[in-house]
Amino acid sequence: MLSCKEATQLVSEGLDRELPLWQRLGLRLHVVMCRGCSRFARQITALNRVVADHYGDGPPAEVSEHLPPDTVQRIKSSLRQATPPADDQNGK
Ligand SMILES: [Zn+2]
Numbered sequence: 040m041l042s043c044k045e046a047t048q049l050v051s052e053g054l055d056r057e058l059p060l061w062q063r064l065g066l067r068l069h070v071v072m073c074r075g076c077s078r079f080a081r082q083i084t085a086l087n088r089v090v091a092d093h094y095g096d097g098p099p100a101e102v103s104e105h106l107p108p109d110t111v112q113r114i115k116s117s118l119r120q121a122t123p124p125a126d127d128q129n130g131k
Pocket of ligand 1: 042043044069073074075077
């Protein structure tokens with residue numbers, strides 16, 4: 040079982056490269072059971088989609104039209120430095 044720190048680390052790494060299957064499975068398992076990491080993964084994945092749409096070849100997402108690239112980049116890098124949501128584990 041991954042710790043929250045490891046899980047959020049994997050979420051961030053997964054933005055840059057394809058994770059090995061066993062890591063993806065471990066991450067998915069953790070996210071299913073951990074509300075804090077679930078929220079973290081959802082937020083960072085949604086944001087990454089904005090960035091990917093903006094810089095990728097695909098059609099631009101509606102939201103990316105409202106965000107200048109440097110702003111998206113700044114948000115993305117600050118999210119990577121975000122601390123894992125460890126407190127949420129006790130919340131239930
Ligand atoms: Zn967690």
